[in-house]
Amino acid sequence: MDTHIDTTASISSHDAAELFKFVVEEGNGVKGLVDSNISFVPSCFVHPLHEQIDPKQVIIDASPYLTKPIDLSGLKGEDKRVVVDELCGAAAKLGFFQVINHGVPLEVMQLVKQAAHTFFNLSPEKKAVFLKGRTPCPRVVYGTSFLPEQEKSLGWRDNLRMIYADDQEAMQFWPQECRDAVLNYLRATNKMIHEILNTLLKGLGVKLDESTMTQYIEDRVVYLNYYPNCPNPQLTFGASRHSDMATLTILLQDDTGGLFFKVEDKGWIEIPPVEGALVINIGDTLEILSNGRYKSAEHRVTVNSTKARVSVPIFASPRSGTMIGPLLPDKDGNTLYRKLLFGEYNAYYFKANNLGKKSLDYAKSTEDK
Numbered sequence: 001m002d003t004h005i006d007t008t009a010s011i012s013s014h015d016a017a018e019l020f021k022f023v024v025e026e027g028n029g030v031k032g033l034v035d036s037n038i039s040f041v042p043s044c045f046v047h048p049l050h051e052q053i054d055p056k057q058v059i060i061d062a063s064p065y066l067t068k069p070i071d072l073s074g075l076k077g078e079d080k081r082v083v084v085d086e087l088c089g090a091a092a093k094l095g096f097f098q099v100i101n102h103g104v105p106l107e108v109m110q111l112v113k114q115a116a117h118t119f120f121n122l123s124p125e126k127k128a129v130f131l132k133g134r135t136p137c138p139r140v141v142y143g144t145s146f147l148p149e150q151e152k153s154l155g156w157r158d159n160l161r162m163i164y165a166d167d168q169e170a171m172q173f174w175p176q177e178c179r180d181a182v183l184n185y186l187r188a189t190n191k192m193i194h195e196i197l198n199t200l201l202k203g204l205g206v207k208l209d210e211s212t213m214t215q216y217i218e219d220r221v222v223y224l225n226y227y228p229n230c231p232n233p234q235l236t237f238g239a240s241r242h243s244d245m246a247t248l249t250i251l252l253q254d255d256t257g258g259l260f261f262k263v264e265d266k267g268w269i270e271i272p273p274v275e276g277a278l279v280i281n282i283g284d285t286l287e288i289l290s291n292g293r294y295k296s297a298e299h300r301v302t303v304n305s306t307k308a309r310v311s312v313p314i315f316a317s318p319r320s321g322t323m324i325g326p327l328l329p330d331k332d333g334n335t336l337y338r339k340l341l342f343g344e345y346n347a348y349y350f351k352a353n354n355l356g357k358k359s360l361d362y363a364k365s366t367e368d369k
């Protein structure tokens with residue numbers, strides 16, 4: 001890639017266009033910048049002051065809020081009731097929790113994190129094959145930030161996004177450096193995803209047959225996220241605050257740390273890395289299905305100056321043509337959200353590119369608007 005980037009000084013608007021070309025269009029990514037020894041954070045990555053993490057808003061002692069990782073093996077034993085209460089309680093109170101003894105082998109998790117490093121350590125030319133508009137299959141896309149053409153401030157993150165259709169397509173089109181590890185990880189998490197949703201719905205008193213429940217989680221999108229180390233981490237984010245659109249997100253993080261979620265009216269809590277644990281968060285779709293009982297929490301990712309971080313989220317969602325809406329009313333018989341096709345919500349979510357949880361307002365019942 002021959003664009004020349006001045007990596008030592010502040011940059012003019014001409015250079016800013018060159019930088020966008022280098023990072024986004026040519027596929028060098030943020031990693032390409034860091035590999036060229038950039039010594040400052042270019043202005044397109046600098047987030048407004050009011051968005052930056054205010055240390056006063058960070059809850060250092062999370063123990064009153066965040067439960068210890070929930071042991072899913074308990075769902076099969078005598079303590080089942082306790083585990084069900086822990087899961088449903090965390091989903092209702094915070095929207096974020098961690099699970100252990102979830103049935104996903106440690107080796108499968110290690111291999112997929114390793115695969116993320118292998119992919120992002122490929123040359124820019126090899127990764128650029130998967131850029132939007134060039135990729136051999138639109139369901140596997142390599143890129144940077146979230147929606148770089150739309151965002152006011154870019155994220156300090158590159159990623160590879162894979163929408164799973166079937167094994168054959170994955171074997172043909174996903175990068176060979178990571179496809180087996182990602183497919184194994186997808187397969188290994190399947191049962192746990194069903195178990196968690198089943199438990200959460202039962203906790204609401206909602207009884208669905210298996211095929212009806214499955215339609216809320218049958219689509220799988222998986223990201224390999226790569227957050228390079230950053231010369232001035234206070235100025236930027238790996239991912240700015242957002243809520244996930246999915247029903248459930250299953251997130252594998254490495255031991256670096258940096259994922260924060262918001263406890264409404266209280267502050268931000270970091271999800272501490274726990275070896276072998278998976279992070280589960282409630283997405284907008286489950287907030288809608290549960291009529292607001294389960295919370296889709298805002299979260300964001302900080303970066304650091306010393307170490308690249310990888311994470312591997314799986315977004316389990318309905319298909320576009322599936323109708324979503326509250327499965328139960330509140331105690332007064334009202335519904336906070338309206339019925340809409342998941343595809344309609346999905347289109348709005350990406351078009352709006354709103355910060356925080358504003359996208360959920362779109363799905364509110366008209367009475368509540």
Ligand SMILES: O=C(O)CCC(=O)C(=O)O
Nearest residue numbers: 225239253259301311313
């Ligand atoms: O990397 C993380 O810890 C979280 C990533 C995330 O929130 C996302 O990809 O939606």
Ligand SMILES: [Fe+2]
Nearest residue numbers: 242243244299
């Ligand atoms: Fe997220």
